[in-house]
Amino acid sequence: EAQVTQNPRYLITVTGKKLTVTCSQNMNHEYMSWYRQDPGLGLRQIYYSMNVEVTDKGDVPEGYKVSRKEKRNFPLILESPSPNQTSLYFCASSVTGQGQFYEQYFGPGTRLTVT
Amino acid sequence: GEDVEQSLFLSVREGDSSVINCTYTDSSSTYLYWYKQEPGAGLQLLTYIFSNMDMKQDQRLTVLLNKKDKHLSLRIADTQTGDSAIYFCAETGGSYIPTFGRGTSLIVHP
Numbered sequence: 001e002a003q004v005t006q007n008p009r010y011l012i013t014v015t016g017k018k019l020t021v022t023c024s025q026n027m028n029h030e031y032m033s034w035y036r037q038d039p040g041l042g043l044r045q046i047y048y049s050m051n052v053e054v055t056d057k058g059d060v061p062e063g064y065k066v067s068r069k070e071k072r073n074f075p076l077i078l079e080s081p082s083p084n085q086t087s088l089y090f091c092a093s094s095v096t097g098q099g100q101f102y103e104q105y106f107g108p109g110t111r112l113t114v115t
Numbered sequence: 116g117e118d119v120e121q122s123l124f125l126s127v128r129e130g131d132s133s134v135i136n137c138t139y140t141d142s143s144s145t146y147l148y149w150y151k152q153e154p155g156a157g158l159q160l161l162t163y164i165f166s167n168m169d170m171k172q173d174q175r176l177t178v179l180l181n182k183k184d185k186h187l188s189l190r191i192a193d194t195q196t197g198d199s200a201i202y203f204c205a206e207t208g209g210s211y212i213p214t215f216g217r218g219t220s221l222i223v224h225p
Contacts, residue, residue, distance in 0.1 A: 004157075035215075040123070042203065042217035043158075090157055104213065106157030 002027045004107035006091050012113045013081055021076045021110050023091030029105075031096040032074040033058065034066065036087040037109075043090070049074055050096060081114045088112075119216035121204050126222045133191040135219045137204030140185065144206040147180060148213065149189045152201040161189070161202075191221075199223045 004025045013019055025032065033048035035058075045058030049068040063085055065077040074093075078085060091107040118140045127133045139147070145166050150158040164171045164178045164187070171178045177190040187206075191198055201220050205213040 040217060043215040103160045103163070104158075106159070108157050
């Protein structure tokens with residue numbers, strides 16, 4: 001089954017304790033991205049990756065890191081989490097190219113609470 | 116940056132039609148999308164329209180695009196309680212990286 005998986009689904013942590021949220025896709029997609037969803041603000045892109053070893057900042061990258069060492073995995077790293085990073089996080093993937101339609105496939109979400 | 120605007124809430128009666136509206140600012144938008152998010156789940160693509168089209172119909176869903184006014188709408192005919200969800204409008208311009216609206220919560224009551 002084609003899917004994007006995220007782990008963990010729920011996480012409660014304390015300020016300053018480094019954490020990683022994993023994301024994996026089994027569709028051989030080049031493009032992967034991370035979003036955060038906050039009430040009243042919709043989805044905002046944190047980072048995206050066009051392919052292995054190619055990453056770039058989205059709209060709200062501060063406080064986050066990513067890496068893309070393999071095509072299927074795109075972990076989100078919070079080196080020193082703060083309460084304002086409490087949010088619902090989504091990973092997504094799609095194929096890429098020009099002049100074509102590309103559907104993004106979303107993971108189920110990770111609800112992070114930083115106290 | 117580019118912006119996508121939607122109203123935050125829409126309440127309809129079961130069996131009526133729902134119309135969710137969206138406006139965008141990117142004049143180079145290539146594709147416009149409607150995603151659905153059910154409680155506790157990720158986003159799922161409902162439908163999309165290419166910028167050179169005016170209308171697209173897919174079963175109970177009708178998408179209308181007014182490119183001149185940069186206005187997109189999603190009409191759901193015969194709305195059911197299972198249609199209750201958050202609906203996101205999104206667009207891609209030359210970068211092919213989508214900009215999402217804030218989402219419209221559709222509430223369907225009996």
